[in-house]
Amino acid sequence: MSFSDVSHKEELLVRVEDVAQVADRVKRFRLVPVDSERLPAFSGGAHVTVMMDNDERRIRNPYSLMSSPACTHAYEISVLRVEESRGGSHYMHTRVSPGTELWITPPGNLFPVHQLARKHILLAGGIGITPFMAMTAQLSTLRHRFELHYAMRTEASGAYGKVLKERYGDRVRLYRTSLGERIPLTDLLEDQPLGTHLYVCGPERMIDSVLESGRLAGWPEENLHCERFLPPPGGDPFVVRLARSELDVHVGEHESILEAVEAAGVNPPYLCRGGVCGQCETRVLSRDGVLDHNDHYLTAEERDAGQQLMICMSRFRGRELTLDL
Amino acid sequence: MALDFHTETFRDDFTFYNSPEAIRRFPFPFDRDEYMYSVNIETHTPGPVGSVLEHPIDVDEHYVSEMRDRALVLAEDPLRCQSLPHMDLAGWDLLELLMTNMASDYPDHFSLEQGPGNRWHWVNRPLGIDDTFVFGDTSTLPPRPGGAEGGEPMGPMEYVTRQSQGDFCLLDQRDDNLWMDAGITTTQADWSLDFDIGMNFFEWHGPVPLAHEMGVFDRALKYLLNLQQSRAARRLNWTMTINPRLDTSPENYHKWGIERSTVTPENVGEKVHLRVELQVFFRLPRSNAIVFPIRCYLISLNDLVTVPGWGQRLHRVLSTLPPELAEYKGLSGYLDVTRAWLAKYDEAAART
Amino acid sequence: MADGVPVSSTLPPSTIKSRPRYQGLQAVPTARHNLVAADGEGVRPVLRMLSGAPPGFAGRTHVLYAGSETSAAEDLDRLHSLGTAQVDVLPTSDDLIRALDGLLSTASMGTRLYAAGTEGFIGRVLTIAIGHGIDHKSVLTEHSGSRARRVQCVHCKRITEDVTVSIFECAGCGVLLFVRDHYSRRLAAFQGVCANAEDPSQRPVPEEAYP
Numbered sequence: 074m075s076f077s078d079v080s081h082k083e084e085l086l087v088r089v090e091d092v093a094q095v096a097d098r099v100k101r102f103r104l105v106p107v108d109s110e111r112l113p114a115f116s117g118g119a120h121v122t123v124m125m126d127n128d129e130r131r132i133r134n135p136y137s138l139m140s141s142p143a144c145t146h147a148y149e150i151s152v153l154r155v156e157e158s159r160g161g162s163h164y165m166h167t168r169v170s171p172g173t174e175l176w177i178t179p180p181g182n183l184f185p186v187h188q189l190a191r192k193h194i195l196l197a198g199g200i201g202i203t204p205f206m207a208m209t210a211q212l213s214t215l216r217h218r219f220e221l222h223y224a225m226r227t228e229a230s231g232a233y234g235k236v237l238k239e240r241y242g243d244r245v246r247l248y249r250t251s252l253g254e255r256i257p258l259t260d261l262l263e264d265q266p267l268g269t270h271l272y273v274c275g276p277e278r279m280i281d282s283v284l285e286s287g288r289l290a291g292w293p294e295e296n297l298h299c300e301r302f303l304p305p306p307g308g309d310p311f312v313v314r315l316a317r318s319e320l321d322v323h324v325g326e327h328e329s330i331l332e333a334v335e336a337a338g339v340n341p342p343y344l345c346r347g348g349v350c351g352q353c354e355t356r357v358l359s360r361d362g363v364l365d366h367n368d369h370y371l372t373a374e375e376r377d378a379g380q381q382l383m384i385c386m387s388r389f390r391g392r393e394l395t396l397d398l
Numbered sequence: 399m400a401l402d403f404h405t406e407t408f409r410d411d412f413t414f415y416n417s418p419e420a421i422r423r424f425p426f427p428f429d430r431d432e433y434m435y436s437v438n439i440e441t442h443t444p445g446p447v448g449s450v451l452e453h454p455i456d457v458d459e460h461y462v463s464e465m466r467d468r469a470l471v472l473a474e475d476p477l478r479c480q481s482l483p484h485m486d487l488a489g490w491d492l493l494e495l496l497m498t499n500m501a502s503d504y505p506d507h508f509s510l511e512q513g514p515g516n517r518w519h520w521v522n523r524p525l526g527i528d529d530t531f532v533f534g535d536t537s538t539l540p541p542r543p544g545g546a547e548g549g550e551p552m553g554p555m556e557y558v559t560r561q562s563q564g565d566f567c568l569l570d571q572r573d574d575n576l577w578m579d580a581g582i583t584t585t586q587a588d589w590s591l592d593f594d595i596g597m598n599f600f601e602w603h604g605p606v607p608l609a610h611e612m613g614v615f616d617r618a619l620k621y622l623l624n625l626q627q628s629r630a631a632r633r634l635n636w637t638m639t640i641n642p643r644l645d646t647s648p649e650n651y652h653k654w655g656i657e658r659s660t661v662t663p664e665n666v667g668e669k670v671h672l673r674v675e676l677q678v679f680f681r682l683p684r685s686n687a688i689v690f691p692i693r694c695y696l697i698s699l700n701d702l703v704t705v706p707g708w709g710q711r712l713h714r715v716l717s718t719l720p721p722e723l724a725e726y727k728g729l730s731g732y733l734d735v736t737r738a739w740l741a742k743y744d745e746a747a748a749r750t
Numbered sequence: 751m752a753d754g755v756p757v758s759s760t761l762p763p764s765t766i767k768s769r770p771r772y773q774g775l776q777a778v779p780t781a782r783h784n785l786v787a788a789d790g791e792g793v794r795p796v797l798r799m800l801s802g803a804p805p806g807f808a809g810r811t812h813v814l815y816a817g818s819e820t821s822a823a824e825d826l827d828r829l830h831s832l833g834t835a836q837v838d839v840l841p842t843s844d845d846l847i848r849a850l851d852g853l854l855s856t857a858s859m860g861t862r863l864y865a866a867g868t869e870g871f872i873g874r875v876l877t878i879a880i881g882h883g884i885d886h887k888s889v890l891t892e893h894s895g896s897r898a899r900r901v902q903c904v905h906c907k908r909i910t911e912d913v914t915v916s917i918f919e920c921a922g923c924g925v926l927l928f929v930r931d932h933y934s935r936r937l938a939a940f941q942g943v944c945a946n947a948e949d950p951s952q953r954p955v956p957e958e959a960y961p
Contacts (some may be wrong), residue, residue, distance in 0.1 A: 089609040114491075115625055115685035142684060179628045185686045188484040188570055188579075191883040207425055215487070263782075265859040268883015291781040291860035293888035344624055352624050478908070573887070590904050594938035597768065604768025605932050648904045648943055652925045655947025731948050 083123070085112065085230075089173045090278050096232035096298055098154040099200065100166055101139075103147050107174060111145045113265050115180035117208035118300070121148065122178040122346065125164045130328070130336050134161040137300075137347055138180060139206035143214065148177075151232060159268040159304055159327050183345050184274070184300035186211060187327010191221040191268030196256060196274020199226070202233055204300055207272065209241060222256045222274070224248040258283065262273055262290035272301045293295065301345055305329035306367055308388045314395040315339060330384040335398060341384065348386035355384050400506040403462040403524055409470075414642035414696065414742060416579065417459055418452075419561035421701050425674050427634040430439045431714035435614050439621055441747040442630035442678055450676060454505040454630065455496060456693060457563060464522050465562050471584040471645050472560070473544060477592040478647070479556050481568070482578035487567045488580065489555035490534055492689050496558050524562055545673070555580055564676075564693035569599075569622075573684055576622060578602050585644040585694045587637045588651070588728065617726045625688060635675040635692075638736075640695045642671055661732040665724050666739035668701035670732065672712065699739070709743025716740065765929040772872065772891040775864055777803035782860035784811040787850055787875045791895035792867030793817070794851050800832045800862070808833035812853070815839050816846040816871075822944045847874050854882040864890040870900045870911065873938030879958075886935060897960040901929050902939040909939055917956035918944050926953065 087104040095101045097250045099359045106112050125132040140149035152165040185202050193212060195205045202223055212219045221241065226233025227249055248254040255363070262271075271292070273283040280299045287297045307327045312322050315334065322377055324333040331343060331353055339378065344352040348368030357380055359365070368383035377383055381397065416424070445451025450458075470476055481489060497520055501510035511519040516533040516643040531538040539557050541549035552560075559566050559582045568580035575598045583591040594602045599619050625631060639646055661669055676693040686697045703709035716729075716737050724730050741747040752881040765946040775795045779786070784807070786798050793815060800808050811834050815826075829837050853864075863884060865875040874890050881888050881943070908922030913929060920927050920942065929944035946952045 115627075118683055119686075179626065180683070181626050182686045185571070187572055189883065189885075190571070193483040199836065240872045263858070263860065267854060267857055267859060267861065269859050288926070289780050291783075291862060293862075293885065295428075295887055296859070344626075350624060351620065590941070592907070593902065593904060593932070593937065597934065601768040601935075604766045605930070648941075650905075651945050652905055652944035654903070655944060656950065657950045685802055693793050 074144040079137075083215050084176045084178055087112075087148070087177055089169055089171055089174055089202065092170055095136070097110050097152065097227075097230045098310075099151055099230075099232045100154070101151045101209050101232070102151055102165070103149050104175070104177070105147045112148055113179050113363065114145050115142050115316075116185055116205075117142055117211035118186060118204045119182040119207070120184075120204070121150070121180055122309050123150070124377075125161060125168075125177040127160055127164055130332070132159065132161045132163075132164060132336075133180035133332070133346060134304075137207070139196075139203045142207055143210065151200065151208035159307075161304075167361075175277050181344055183350055184272070184298065187270045187298070187397075188271035189268070189283070191218065191266055192270070193217060194261065194265065194269060194271045195219060195221040196271065196273040196275070196279075197221065197223045198279040199224070199230070200232075201275030201279075201300075201302065202231075202237075202272075203274075206237075208234060208272070209237070219244060221245045222248065222261070224250055224254075224256050224279070226303035227251045247347065256371065259285050259290070262287060262292065270296050270298065272300075274302070277303060278303065300371070301347060301349065303386075305386050305389070308365065309390065311362075311391070313389070314344045314393070315398040316395050317398055324388070329386060330382075330388070330396075334384065339398055343385055346385045351383070353380050353383055353385045355398060356380060358395040358397050360389070360391065360395065361393040362389055363395075366388055373389065399502070400494070400732045401457065401461065401651060406460070406463045408421055408463070408642055410610045412641050412643070414460070415523070416697055416701055420459060421697065421704060422450050422695050423504055424702075424705075425634060425676055425695055426705070426708055427674050427703075428711050428715050429493075429637045432718040432719075433636075433715045435608065436478065439631050439633045439679075440616060441442055442632040442680075450693075450695065451632075453499065454680075455499040455503070455562070455691070455741070456614070456676070457504050461563055467623070467644050468560060468584045468735075469543065471647075475649060478584050478649075479559070479582040479680060480554050480591060480595050481553050482596065485555070485568055485570065485580035485685070486536065486553060486688035488570070488682055489553050489558075491685050491687065492566065492568060493554040493558040494533070495680060495682065495689065496562050499500050500562070512586035525561060527561065528544075532690075536673060541740060562691075567690040567692070568682075569688040571623065571688065574623065576619065576688060583647070586647060586692065587639075587675065587694075588646055588648055590648045600665070604750040605726070607719070607726050619729055622688060624677060625679055627681045627683055627717060630674065630678055630680045632678045635673075635677060636677075638675050638732075639671045639673045639696065640669050640732065642698070644694065644696075658728065658731040663735055663739060666696060666732075666736055667703070670736050670739075671696045672699070672702055703740075703743050709740055710745060713737060713740035713744040713747060716750050768933055769931040770869075770933050770935070772893045774868055775799040775890050775892045776895045777807050779804050779807065780888070781858070781862035782810065783862065784862050785850070785853060785857070786811060786813045786864040786866070787871075788813065788865070789816040789846065789871040789895070791869035792865075792871070792892070793829075794893055795866045795892040796864070797825065797828055797832070800829070800834065809835050810889060812836040813838070814843070814846050814849055814853075814866075815829070816843045817828075834945045836849065843871055843874065847878055848876050850875065851881075857882075862888070862890070866894055868895045868898065869893060870898065870938070873935070876935060877938050880935075881961065897958050899929060899937040901927065901942040902937050903927055903942045904933070905944065909937070913940075914958060915956040915958045916959040917954050918942075928954070 087106040088107050091103040093101045120135045122133050136150040138148050152162050153231045154162050154166045168377045234247045273280050286366045309326050318339050322333050322337045324330050342352045344350045349361050351370045365388040367386040433608050450456045494696045497510045500508040507523050509521045517534050539551040542552050565583045565586050567578050569576040570579045577598050581591050617633050674695045678691050863921045865872045876886050898914045901913045903920040905925050906923035926945045928945035930940045930941045
């Protein structure tokens, strides 16, 4: 069996044409191609990974494309500023301005529209609105039935609420949670025609709660879809041995194994960088310690067996870990 | 560089022939003396100049005649080209992929102008086609050739694949699986689009022996589910055909199957053909579907043995082929007589 | 939810992965409403499922049953005594499929569908379900009764019902067909391919393979 490396992508050079403060902590970036007239076409729900060179290291963060898939002369992404130590959103908010050039991966889609759905119910929480901006544009063009329910803390923190209402009228409902408004999940789940698919994107708790409610309302798993924007969790630093590269790599508190390995010059395959797609699955050759599986990909048996690790999200505590890289 | 298109047939009188150049560039699939399944997928990067892998989409001297044969098959059996309703967008993605590549790599034969307002102008000189249409708007496509004047427009997949060599399968990606929801099959090795349309990856590969147990399909599916726009992939598949018949469909099997019993020690070189499929996998941007072109190359054993080493290698592959594979590939009826004929090209066999 | 392990082995194992497998009926406790379609001996798995289901399940269940001569009044009594909310007996499978189609056109998400009986019957139920936007994976199925097959002749596309032999002559085109295990959910049929193309003088003897 021979596979070629699948993840070294043909990266695209873009220039930031515009930066807009669209809500409290949300900035929208408009990206145009540098070396060509058009950017690759894409499907609603797709994301690009932005490369940021932050002094000592390279940060790679995925962001959903929110612009319409019909528009290929510019992409738009939105970044929520969060107080986390990894630095990606901080970088975008403080070091990127009109004229800045960035390398991005071509679009990849891990959250596509289900082609056979009779109706699409989209549930967004906070910055989770971003993939739905593109998906609603696509659904609207294809004339599919959809409803978007968008929960935001306040009017001011909810980017795009007004724009969405203007575009889609009654198909969009907005909920300001600081005023006690909540998405009426139970009612929503109760009365949908057969063939309705539900999509949720937002904070972890919201996603888990929506999916659980869907199951309890008798919806089959195949009709429930989510996209998680979970950054890799931090933890105590540790050392990983890369058997094939013959390197010992130090994984810091606020970086993932994947990031540390990339910084050391090794480029394993990856795609979502969020533990769901399986691309970065790596074989564990030996270990003396505990694997902390933080992904949503391996089965319980696979985790217990300890032979594989999703290096974009998972960590290690112990004396020795050797990976097949 | 312009291609010299043949006038030849892949049925009835079988006037098909390969030029010396076609023989030289034939994608001989065996890199060792035995054959067993593997995932054998690799990145579809440009191959050597003049090879079948030089361009993402390969057009060769058989282009015009293959399209003529395709049109005959479709006139007899329209069910060879079907698209489930939700696959229209994927059809447009495919049209863009094929037209842009053909125009870019074979400018002597094809041109494409992508004008404002999505108005496209496509010229296909070998087939005498000159059309304008609005990209994404099926109502602006021409009707089926040979149909009533002012008939319904063709869908984008049918329109473009009537002008592209090889079969095509459009796969919808959903539920962690791939679904064959559209396709055109007039040059396939013995499977029915009409029967298989709507099946998922494991189901349409159902009849393939041994590979499932080996986990080949699990790994292949995982790879394909993560296929990205910027990185196409490819693999080679092979079988054998008696006479250079393109349409070896199950639909017509009751008519052509008999040819497998007509091989004699005298006619092996002329009748028995190695048939290689170049399968490529492209991720399509707007639909997120995967298109899987299956490009078919035929070579008679007489021509094959003119390339040093090929006769010997093929002899050894056929001599070690597991019986289930020989059965599945339909070779059982003529395997022995073919092996015997090839033995004289195998140094080891010739010595014994 | 069914875990993929077949409950009953009324169908012989097959080497072809495209041969459908019926995971067995299992109550989905969270379903708001259950629609159960059964023909002939399919009533047995239905009774088994209902008697083992959590409390309240039967009270949310509507059974559609196309009985056969072998089905007894006892089965219907048992369905009622298990607390099934509604039981409709239809004279033929055609009537049942029509009734089911009507029910599905007004059903909502949270309704789960179950099908038990012959393979041909299950195939028809799935076709209707898919027509209403239900994913085939969401339907719980169990085979019971005859193993007769619907077969599509790959040559002329004619469908032949209730085939119990391994080889038969297609009434549409006269070709002698071998019945494969390769199955199309879309057509709800197995594939029939010419059995003697390479040597038409051969007439393989049919076996009673799917009684």
